[in-house]
Amino acid sequence: MPDPTSSRFLNVLAGTPSTPVPIWMMRQAGRHLPEYLELRAQAKDFLDFCYSPSMAAEATLQPIRRYDMDAAILFADILLILDAIGLDVRFEKGVGPIVETVDSESDLHRAPIEKAVQRLSPVYETVDRVRTGLSEDKALIGFCGAPWTVALYAIEGRGGTDKSTARSWAYTKPDLLKKLLALLVEASAQYLHEQVKAGADALMIFESWAEGLPSDLFQTLVIDPNAALVARLRALGVNVPIIGFPRGAATMLEAYTRQVPVNGVGLDTSIDPQHALQAVPKTMAVQGHLDPLLLIAGGEAMDARVRELLEAYKGRPHIFNLGHGVRPETPIPHVERVVELVRAGV
Known part of the structure; x- marks a missing residue:
């Protein structure tokens, strides 16, 4: 585990601004890298890949070698918990x-949580391998999907839907939805606890499907379960910093940052920096929020936006990132250019 004083990323999550700003990118490991595609071809399927500590660890480390990012994020998937x-x-x-x-309700009791957590042991081995392979100044981020986002997949059967079936459960099956969310809070807390025990230096909770919820449902489906998950982690003795990513929070961003006791908050592409400056407590790190499509386009427009974001958050704890994940068609030189600009501080 790195000494926090040597990690810009961990210093920022502790509330200390850094120059230069630390940088990593969501989905920095993945299909835009030729070395990833070569590695991925060796696995039978994606789940096989995620459950192979050697391959998942290699995928996690690839963008560190290529881009010298300040943090690595565990290569896994938010849906492993449902498989478990x-x-x-x-x-x-x-x-x-x-x-x-x-x-x-019977579908919620197929495997005891203890067995589910044990089923995910290959992930913990991946964490251990990656932490061993990282230098002291690099941090390793473990993660999970937030309860509502994972529940949505369990209800809808897939992502990319209008989420109407899952949202309807809040009105038509509130008790079953509450039990599903509670199960995911506990299972996710134990899962993340094991990741930290294996060597994760920080954690991130991905609430990828928060967008479009009425404010009352945002409270009960996003804020309350996220707050419960963080509280459970702290009760388990987890003391590493935690980043929340309520993608699509919009006007509920302030409520999220005031009620979910995370150390940093991920911002999506729709958030205006001036809104974020008002909504996010000054000691809470902001992470984001360059448009992944602008990263693909590159050029002067990309350079200008990078400079705007660096200027907007100057003097605040800031981690440079995207508003969503790196897309497969992203040119490698564009990622290199963003890293160059962030490291130069211009």
């Missing part, structure tokens, strides 16, 4: 994840 609790999860090429849906 006994739901059928598969990834179809060109389609994405397909998940066996939850229909009744």
Whole structure:
């Protein structure tokens, strides 16, 4: 585990601004890298890849070698937790994840949480391998999907839907939804606890499907379960910094940052920096929020936006990142250019 004083990333999460600003990118390990594609071809399927400590560790380290990012993020998937609790999860090429849906309370008891956590032991081995392979100034981020986001897949069966079935559960099956969220809070807390025990220096909670919720549902489906997850982690003795990413929070960003006791908050592409400066407490790190499509386009517009974001958060704890993940068609020189600009501080 790195000495916090040697890690810009961890210093910022402790509330201390850094020059230069630390940088990493969501999905920095993945399909835009030729070395990843070569490695991925060796696995039978995506789940096999995630459950192979040697391959997942190598994928995690690839962007550190290529870009010298300040943090590595564990290569895994937010849906591994559903696979572990006994739901059928598969990834179809060109389609994405397909998940066996939850229909009744009996579906919530297929595997005890202790067994589910044990089922994910290859992930902890990956964490251990990566932490061993990282230098002292690099941090390793463990992660999970937030309860609502993971629940959505278990209800809808896939992502990319209008989320109407899952949202309807808040009105038509509130008790079952509450039990599903509680299960995911506990399972995710134990999962993240094991990641920290294996060597993760920080954690991130991905609330990828927060967008479009009415304010009352944002409170009960996003804020309350996220706050419960953080509280449970602290009760388990987890003391590493935590980043929350309520993608699509919009006007509920301030409520999230005031009620979910995270150390940093990820911002999506829709958030205006001036809104973020008002909504996020001054001691809380902001992370984000360059548009991944602008990263693909590159050029002067990209350079200008990088400079704008660096200027906007000057003097605040700031981690440079994207508003969503690196896309497969992203040119490597554009990523290199962003890293260059951030490191130069201009």
